[in-house]
Amino acid sequence: MTDIAPNLVRRLRLSGLLVSLGLLVEAVTLFWSHPTAFLVYLLLGGLLVAAGVLTFLYAIVTDSSPRPQA
């Protein structure tokens, strides 16, 4: 099996944590019918997901692991 860079693993974990938290916030607010729920959805859930996705993109762009096997 090809090794993967520790940096990539760390960033994948951070990305996974941020995206998961964001998605959980988004899911919870869907069951709450109030204007505040929409703001929490966008400003907390949306930002966490965006941060997680950007962290993932940064992780794969800066990845120094060997090329993946087919």
Add this chain to the structure above:
Amino acid sequence: MTTTTAGVAALVLVTIALIGLVVLRPSLVAARGGRILAFLALFCLPLLVTGLGTSAQVEHSKSTRFCLSCHVMEPYGKSLLVDDSSYVPAAHFQNNRVPRDEACFTCHTNYTMFGDYKAKLRGLRHVYVNYIGTIPTQIKLYDPYNNRECLHCHAGARAFEDLELHAEIRADLTANKTSCLECHDTIHNAHGLNGVKLWKEGAP
């Protein structure tokens, strides 16, 4: 719970499960298949869920329950149940002239997030005022009520078009020069509802 909400919630669980797989077994991404899985779990699905969730939130915000969830709106919800057909919103609500679960949005289509950018900013301000600011004792529309909201349904309807008075001022009504509310002037009257008889069935 709507079908969309249930679907989004299910998709959230699937996405989190896939993320867990990638995070707990990072060696998967050494192979091309694992990288595709990571891209799906950490990029494609989160964006899809957020998009679908936003759509579901926008749909929620059309509901009568959503509008009446703020304390200041309670008298307006009560006004829909007044047992007096001269109250225009009550007559519409109780006779299903507007869908009961989207009663507010049907007649106030340009309010807060459904209006222009100014209306959206006002919506944010309303949330701020609701929690931190001072809620005014009487709330008012920012702009005069637009006849478009009435004519959207009434224009072309026989009961409306056959009335001679409507025919005489039809052009002015369409041009918004004469307000429908000049004659149909008993609207929510939200601060004068003490002691009025209420219709109990179909409470929003």
